[in-house]
Amino acid sequence: MSAAAGAPAREETPFRRFLADFAESRMAVLGLVVFAAILVAALAAPWVSPQNPYDLAQLDIMDGRLPPGAQSAEGMTFWLGTDDQGRDMLSAILYGLRISLFVGAGSALLAGVVGSALGLVAAYAGGWFESFVMRLVDLQLSFPSILVALMILAFLGKGVGNVMLALVIVEWAYYARTARGSAMAERRREYIEAAECLALPRIRVVFRHLLPNCMPPLIVVATFQMARAIALEATLSFLGLGVPITEPSLGLLIANGYQYMLSGKYWISFYPGIALLVTIVSINLVGDHLRDVLNPKLRR
Amino acid sequence: MTRAASATLEVRGLSTHFFSRAGVVRAVDDVSFAVGRGEIMGLVGESGSGKTVTGFSLLGLVDPPGRVVAGQIRFEGRDITGLSDAEMRRLRGRHIAMVFQDPMMTLNPVLRIDTQMIEAVQAHERVPRAEARARARDALGLVGIPSPEERLRAYPHQFSGGMRQRVAIAIALLHRPALVIADEPTTALDVTIQAQILAEMQALCARFGTALIWITHDLAVVAGLADHVAVMYAGRIVEKGTVEDVLDQPMHPYTAGLIGSVPSRTRRGERLPGIPGMTPNVLNLPPGCAFRTRCKRADATCAADPPEFAEDAAHLHRCFHPLVAIPA
Amino acid sequence: MSAAPIMELRGVSKRFETKRDLAARLRRARAPTVQAVDRVDLSVAKGEVLGLVGESGCGKSTLGRMVAGILAPTEGQVLYRGRDRAALGGAEARDARLRVQMIFQDPYASLNPRLRVSEIVGEAPVVHRLVRGRADEYVDAQLRRAGLDPAYKRRYPHQFSGGQRQRIGIARALAVQPEFLVCDEAVAALDVSIQAQILNLFMDLRRELNLTYLFISHDLGVVEHLSDRVAIMYLGRVVEQADTPTVFGRPNHPYTQALLAEVPRLDARKRRFTAIRGEIPSPLSPPPGCHFHPRCPHAFARCSAETPALKEVAPGHRSACHLNDIRH
Numbered sequence: 001m002s003a004a005a006g007a008p009a010r011e012e013t014p015f016r017r018f019l020a021d022f023a024e025s026r027m028a029v030l031g032l033v034v035f036a037a038i039l040v041a042a043l044a045a046p047w048v049s050p051q052n053p054y055d056l057a058q059l060d061i062m063d064g065r066l067p068p069g070a071q072s073a074e075g076m077t078f079w080l081g082t083d084d085q086g087r088d089m090l091s092a093i094l095y096g097l098r099i100s101l102f103v104g105a106g107s108a109l110l111a112g113v114v115g116s117a118l119g120l121v122a123a124y125a126g127g128w129f130e131s132f133v134m135r136l137v138d139l140q141l142s143f144p145s146i147l148v149a150l151m152i153l154a155f156l157g158k159g160v161g162n163v164m165l166a167l168v169i170v171e172w173a174y175y176a177r178t179a180r181g182s183a184m185a186e187r188r189r190e191y192i193e194a195a196e197c198l199a200l201p202r203i204r205v206v207f208r209h210l211l212p213n214c215m216p217p218l219i220v221v222a223t224f225q226m227a228r229a230i231a232l233e234a235t236l237s238f239l240g241l242g243v244p245i246t247e248p249s250l251g252l253l254i255a256n257g258y259q260y261m262l263s264g265k266y267w268i269s270f271y272p273g274i275a276l277l278v279t280i281v282s283i284n285l286v287g288d289h290l291r292d293v294l295n296p297k298l299r300r
Numbered sequence: 301m302t303r304a305a306s307a308t309l310e311v312r313g314l315s316t317h318f319f320s321r322a323g324v325v326r327a328v329d330d331v332s333f334a335v336g337r338g339e340i341m342g343l344v345g346e347s348g349s350g351k352t353v354t355g356f357s358l359l360g361l362v363d364p365p366g367r368v369v370a371g372q373i374r375f376e377g378r379d380i381t382g383l384s385d386a387e388m389r390r391l392r393g394r395h396i397a398m399v400f401q402d403p404m405m406t407l408n409p410v411l412r413i414d415t416q417m418i419e420a421v422q423a424h425e426r427v428p429r430a431e432a433r434a435r436a437r438d439a440l441g442l443v444g445i446p447s448p449e450e451r452l453r454a455y456p457h458q459f460s461g462g463m464r465q466r467v468a469i470a471i472a473l474l475h476r477p478a479l480v481i482a483d484e485p486t487t488a489l490d491v492t493i494q495a496q497i498l499a500e501m502q503a504l505c506a507r508f509g510t511a512l513i514w515i516t517h518d519l520a521v522v523a524g525l526a527d528h529v530a531v532m533y534a535g536r537i538v539e540k541g542t543v544e545d546v547l548d549q550p551m552h553p554y555t556a557g558l559i560g561s562v563p564s565r566t567r568r569g570e571r572l573p574g575i576p577g578m579t580p581n582v583l584n585l586p587p588g589c590a591f592r593t594r595c596k597r598a599d600a601t602c603a604a605d606p607p608e609f610a611e612d613a614a615h616l617h618r619c620f621h622p623l624v625a626i627p628a
Numbered sequence: 629m630s631a632a633p634i635m636e637l638r639g640v641s642k643r644f645e646t647k648r649d650l651a652a653r654l655r656r657a658r659a660p661t662v663q664a665v666d667r668v669d670l671s672v673a674k675g676e677v678l679g680l681v682g683e684s685g686c687g688k689s690t691l692g693r694m695v696a697g698i699l700a701p702t703e704g705q706v707l708y709r710g711r712d713r714a715a716l717g718g719a720e721a722r723d724a725r726l727r728v729q730m731i732f733q734d735p736y737a738s739l740n741p742r743l744r745v746s747e748i749v750g751e752a753p754v755v756h757r758l759v760r761g762r763a764d765e766y767v768d769a770q771l772r773r774a775g776l777d778p779a780y781k782r783r784y785p786h787q788f789s790g791g792q793r794q795r796i797g798i799a800r801a802l803a804v805q806p807e808f809l810v811c812d813e814a815v816a817a818l819d820v821s822i823q824a825q826i827l828n829l830f831m832d833l834r835r836e837l838n839l840t841y842l843f844i845s846h847d848l849g850v851v852e853h854l855s856d857r858v859a860i861m862y863l864g865r866v867v868e869q870a871d872t873p874t875v876f877g878r879p880n881h882p883y884t885q886a887l888l889a890e891v892p893r894l895d896a897r898k899r900r901f902t903a904i905r906g907e908i909p910s911p912l913s914p915p916p917g918c919h920f921h922p923r924c925p926h927a928f929a930r931c932s933a934e935t936p937a938l939k940e941v942a943p944g945h946r947s948a949c950h951l952n953d954i955r956h
Contacts, residue, residue, distance in 0.1 A: 191740045195740075
C-alpha cells in the first residue's frame, strides 16, 4: 500500500518554524531590532558619525565640555555634548560601540567554539578526560569572573587582544558545562543509537548528529555571554585595566566622564552609559525569548 | 444507554474549540452522552479524536486558547455548564474527580503522601487533621496498597508507577465522588498492574455506585470493563451503545475498522483489515463526515454533515452508509 | 528447524553498574548493579519471527540492543550465522552490524530532527558505499517499499505523523539491506489503526525480502498475531519458550498463565478482572531463586532457594519452573 505521506504544510524548514515562533514575542523582536540598529550604527561609524573622535587634528580643546546641542566653531552640532578633550560624544559612542561589540561578540564566539568543543568531546569520550574537564570547569566557575579577568589583565597588561583573551578564559566554562549536559542527554536518544546501529563512523555521529542537536542551548548561552562580556569589558575598562585610551570602549568613556558627574556635566558619562544599557538589555531580551523558543520541553 | 431521569451526568451538544495561530480547531464537536449511577462508560478514540479534551471540558479544565463554545452539561440534574471558577472548584475533587494518565499530574513530588491527601480532604470539608489522616489511610487500603500507615509517610518517588496511580485513584475517591473521569490511567502501566487497577476500579464503582468515564484508545480494556461505549473520531461521537452492541455489531465503518485493526485469535497471521490513511489532521478536516477520506463506503452524500443521533434508539451511529451485517 | 539458526545467543548476560564516585570508593560501598539480562539462551531460525514478551524490567529491550549490536554483552556470545560477532574484525564486523538493524519504539526520538528524510535514509548506504553515484533513486525505492511517497523526501521529520515517521525509520533500516530486524516495541507508540498498517507492512516485508524478525513487545495480541515462536521474559530471564499456538494455548509457566489470564481481550465481555498480587520487583534487588516466586500462586520451598533451569517440557517447548519436575 502506498499510503500518501499526507500533505504536510508548505516547505517548512526548522529554521522557518523557529522564526515564526520567535516572532511571537514583541519584546524580543523589539530587542532584536534595536540591537540590529546598534550593530549597523557601530559598523557604519566611520561614515555616519559627525567626526572621527580619535583624529587629534579634528579636535579643538576649546570645544571641551560643551552641553548637548551646543555648536562648534565650524557650526557642527554636538548632539550629545563633548567630553573634556572636545570630542563629540555621539561619535565617541559610535566608535566605542564598535570596540565593545567587537570584544563582546568576539570573545563570546571564541569561548563558544573552545568551550563547546571541550564539552562535547568530554561527554562523548567519558572517562578520565570528562572528569578532568569538568573539574576544570568547576574550578573556573567557582572564581568570580571579574577577579579572574583582573588577575589575567594585571599579568598581561592592557590591550584589546588581552582583554579578549581574558574574557575567553572567563567564559569558556559556561559553554563547556552546557555542551556536556546537552550532549549527555542527547547521546542516549534513539536516533544516536540508530546511527550507531548503522555503523556510522564516530566522528560523523558526533558532528553530524550530536552537535546540531546540542546547538540550541549553546546559542542561548552565547547571547547571554555576549551581554555579559560587554558588561565585563566595560567594567574592566572603567577600572582602567581594559582597552587602551586610543581604542576606547563604552566603559572607558564612562570612566573618563566619571569625574564630572557631580559637577553638572553628566553627559560625558551618562550617554555612553545609556548606550551600554540599551545594548545589553536588547541582547538579553533576545536571549531570553530565544531560550523559551529553543526549549524543546516548552514547544508543541 | 441510560434513560434514567436522574442520570449522574448528561452532556448535550458539547463543543470545545481551540483558537490557535493556525486556525480554529474543533477539538470537541457536538458531543452528547449520559452516564447513570454506578455505570461505566468507555470513551474510545485515537489521536485527534477529542476524547481527552472532552474529559477536560467536563471539569472546566480547558486552558486558553481553548474554550467550551456550546453545549450543556448536567450533573445530578444541575446545569454546571456556565459555572464560575470558584463553583467549579467546589465540584472538582468533591463530586467529580479526575484521574490522569500520568499520576505525577496529581501528585506533588516534594510533599509526602499524607500531606497531600490531608490537604485534599480538608479542601472540601472541615475535618480535624487526625480524622483526615484516618480517611487517607482508609482510602489507601481501599485501593489495595499494603501497609497504608507506613506508606502514608512516603514520598511519591518511593512508589512504583502502578502504586502511584493507585494513590491518585485513592485521592480521587476520598470524597466518594458521584463521578470519576479517568483519562488513560493504565496506558503507561504493565499488563499485570493494569489488571490490578481495573479490578480495583470495578470493585469500587460497584461498591459506591460511582459513575465512571474511562477514556482510552484500547478497545479491549473497554470490552472487559465498561457497560456502554462511545466511539469518537475527529471530535465527534460516531457511534455509541452498549458494549455488546457496538463491539459485536458495529454500525459505523470507523468502529468496524478499529475492531479490524486489533489482532485477535480469529485472524492470526493474516493481514489486518484495519483502516487506510492517517489519523485526522484536526486543523484541516474535510467538510461533512470527517471519516470519509478513509472510508471504503464513502460517496458524494458523505460531504454533508452526517445525520444526528435518533433520540430514543439504544445503539446510535452517525453515518449515511452504516454497516448492517456483522463484519468478518 | 533444519538449518543452523541465523542468530544465536549463548549464555548472554548484561550487567549495568552505576559507577561509584570517589566518595563511594573510599567507603568501599558496593556498586549497585542491575542484572538486566541473566544468562539467556535464544536462537532464531532464518525467516522466522520470534516474539519476545515481557513487562517492565524484564530486560527485553536490553536483549534487543545486544542482538542489534548496540550494546555489548557482559557475558556470553552472540553468534550471527554461526560466527561470534565479538571475534570479527574490520570489514566483516561492519557487515555483520549492517545485517542486523533495529526499528525503535519512539517515532519522535528515533529520527534526527535536523536532517531531511532523504538524508536520514540515504546517509548510511552512501557512507558504506552500498550505492554508487546517485543515491536519489535508491532512497526513493526504499521509501516506496516502506509505504511512503518519495515526493516528500526533502521534508523534515517533524512534518510527518507518528506512523509515517515509523515508516521512515523502517526505510532507513532497509536501506542497508539487512537480513535481520529487531523491532523494539515498534508499534507501541502508534494509534491502533496505524499500528495495523505497520504490522501489515512488517508481514509484507518479511515475505518480499525474506527477513527474520525479533519482535519485542509487551502487547500479547500483537505478538500472537505476528510471531512463529514466542519467548517470555521476566526480570532478565527467559521463563518460557515455544511456538505461538503452544504458548498461547497451553502455557506452562505460572507467569505466562497469569499474563494471558489478565490481558484484556476484545472478545471478552464484562468480566471480573482477577489479578495476581504484588508488584514487579525492582531489577536492583530481584528475589532469590525463581524471580517470580513472591507472586506465584503455586510457589513452594524450593522456589526461593534454587533458580529453575529452562528445560524442555515437550518437544520445542521449554519452561523454567520447578513444578515441572513434580508433575513428572
